[in-house]
Each structure stands twice: as C-alpha cells, then as structure tokens.
Amino acid sequence: MFLYNTLTNRKEELQKSRKPIKLFVCGPTVYDYSHIGHGRTYIAFDTFVRYARSQGYKISYLQNITDVDDKIIKRAAEKGVSALSLARTFTRAHFDDMKKLGVISVTKYAPATKFIPQIVKQVETLVARGYAYKISDGYYFDISKFKEYGKLSKRTVLQAEDAISRVDENAEKRNKGDFCLWKFYKPGEPSWNTRLGKGRPGWHIEDTAISEHFYGPQYDIHGGGIDLKFPHHEAEIAQQEAASGKKPFVRIWMHTGFLLINNEKMSKSLGNFLTIRDFLKKHSALILRYLVLLHHYRSPFNYTETTIEQAENGLQNLRLTLERLRFIEHSSKAKKSFEIKEFITAADRDFYRAMDDDFNTPEAVAALFKLITPLQNKLWLLSGAQAKELSRFLLKKLELLGIAFITSPAPLKARTLLKQREKLRGNQQFIQADGLRKKLSALGFTVEDTPLGPFLWRTNQI
Ligand SMILES: [Zn+2]
16 A cells, blocks of 8 residues: 655555554544544544555554643633533543544544653653753743754745744744743643643643654654644654654654635634534535545545535435345346446456555545446346345445445335335326325335336435
8 A cells, every 4th residue: 555655745655564553643622523624534544544454454543632722721711611621521522523423443542631741751851852941931842953843844944933823922932933842830721730840731742742652752654634734743753853863753644635615714713614513413424424535635625515415426326226236136037138247356456556546535436436337227137146246346345435324124114005006007007006106205215117126215315
C-alpha cells in the first residue's frame, strides 16, 4: 500500500511488519459537539485502518482528546460551568457520535488531563536541552533554536512569525511564533500542582507527551486535518525532535483536506456550522460515511445538498442491486445467459489498485459501479450461482469500506398482498391487481415485474 506523505510530498510504501504500525491521529478539542469536519476526518481514518488491517497490516491507532484548552475554558466561563466538567460532557458526546458513525478502529483514546506527569517531564527535558524558556505566564518553546522549524508546512521561521492560529501572545516571548508549553495558573482555570509550578499544559505538548508515552520518540504515521499542519503539527515535530534528538519524529504525515459547506468555510459566524448530531437528525450515518468515501481523503470535501443526494442515490443503487441479486439467487427460473467472471476479476483488480494507491476510495467505489451499471438491465439473465458470486463480491468490497446494509424480509402483510396480486394478474384482473400494487406502495414497497416473477423491494431504505 502506498500513502502520500505530506512531509516529503511523495507517495511512499507502507511496509508490513510483525510489529504493529504506530498511528496517531489528532483528536477533538472537546468544547462543543463534534462537527461534520471531525466526522470526515475520523471516518476517513477509521476506514483506512479497517482496510489496512484487512490487508494484513497490524495497526495500533492512538488518538488524544484535548480536554484542557483555552477554548474549553472560554466556553465554560460563558456557560458558568467548570472547564473540566464541560470537557467531560463533550468527550462523552464525541464518543457517542463516533459510535453512531461506526468509528470502531481506534485502539486507545488518551485524554490530555490523564497525562500531566508525562507532559511535565517533556517540558523539563526541553528546558534542560535549551529549547524552552520561562517567562511571566509560562514556559515557551524557542522556535529559533530548532533549525528545521517549518519543514512540514514548508515555512521558514520568519514566515512562521505571522502565525495567529492558536499561537500564544506574550510580549516577553523571544520570537513571535514561540508557543506555550505550560501555562501558569490563572483564577478560575483548571490547574495541576507540578514541578513546573501550578498550571496547565499548552495545546501542542499534549500530543507529543502522549505519543512518546505509548510509542516512544519515533513512530510511523501521524494523521489529522490539513488545518492542523501549521502550527500544531509543526510544533509537534519541533518538540519531539528537540526533546529526543532523534529524527524523524514521524515517518509519514497524512492530512485530510479542508471541509467546505456550499463552497464556504464552515464557521459559526457564517451560520453554516453543522454538527454530526444535526446531520444525523436528517440523514443516516451510512450516508455520511459513503459521502466521505466519495471524496479522496486529501481533497477538499464540499458538503452540499446535491452531494448528499448523489450519495443517497448511489447507496440506494447498491442496495437495490444486492436485493435483486438475492432474489435471483433464490429463483428457480434463473439461468445463465452470459459470462460475468472477467468483469468481476477486472473490478476486483481496479478496487484494490485504487485502495492501495494512497487510499483512493472514490476510485474504488467507481470500480464497483463500473461493474454493476452496465449489468442493471441484464441482471435477470444471470443464474443463481452467478448472482451469488456477484453479490458476495460486492458485499465483501462494501465491508472493506465499512458499509453494511441492514436488510429485513418484507413483512407478512406485504408478502400476502403480493401473492394476491399475482393471483389477480393470473385471472387477467389487472385493475384490481394494480390496486394492490398501490397498497404495497403505501406500505413502502415497490413491485417490479421481472422475467423471474414479481420482485418486491423497500422503496426508501438507506
Ligand atoms: Zn493534535
């Protein structure tokens, strides 16, 4: 399997080994419900890990939870609750959302507040090695001391100084881009009494303290949204490589693309902020997963009503194909009229080729449609054995993408109506038969008259 490495700007081979591949993905800052952008990133990595594991890669998947941070403290103050209890509430909500989205591949979640001793130790190491210094409100990392600062985001130290995104402000800092490692206590903020003094960790240091604790100073893959590349991931590289003196901190950096809503950046001020919860009030979790996979993980993900509709149609099409195949499989009249083996073999090859080429899920999905679309009008000409083979092939590939359809047999009432309709049709009572078709339609079923007999399917079930 080849993966695009944001650090080297090249596709690089992921080697199989007996030891697990160590993957770390940045978790959410839990000050609000997780939004659709989190959904995109975590579904993408979940599917990547599921797929890689199915292909024989052993993967350890570690994810932090930022449960102490400026954003949490600010929101808690607005709400008049304690920062740590607000963080607990939204950590639980996040796990709940992930469960609903079928994100099941994370091996270990690590909340920052459970790793304070490890964070303190790493800051002390950075101070001892001359990379960190103390000023009035905390300990800071001196980016001018780390000569390679900017190597991931391809920025120079000077350019780094224009950073405004979550870089901490204090006039005593040595360089404008220096970021805080440990923040001294301010009234009303959560704090820990440590050797560094009473206070709390900065944002970037928690990730490296956690990853060093579980993985050591070097590991295989670091993932996260592209918006975290600078300064967050740049800061992580600086911290860990400065602390250990070992390079590279991480071999492969994987970044998911930007999330857009109707071509605009999602933000509360634009009024287009969409949480996973709000999405799930209107659509199923399966649609979000499929929608995510229809985009390459590195590409921008533009969320619009049209793309949702496309996703719904695509899923409906797949589900209907599978139901038709099951019907054929159990029909005594089905017999082979043409060969499909070579088409299945070609689709199989195209599917794996796409998945192994930097996890190209849209092309993998396209390979399935390239197989089934031309067959739609000829499905009834397949034998039961062929239908079974095609159905198995599709189910296996969908399983690799984390897509499973829940199907249940039609209720007795619908099956009885269908039998009665057949009888009426046999007696040439077409008007009455049509009445029963309408009744079935009201129950949510469509009747399709096929060369193999009437086929009943649920009209809308995604
Ligand atoms: Zn992070």
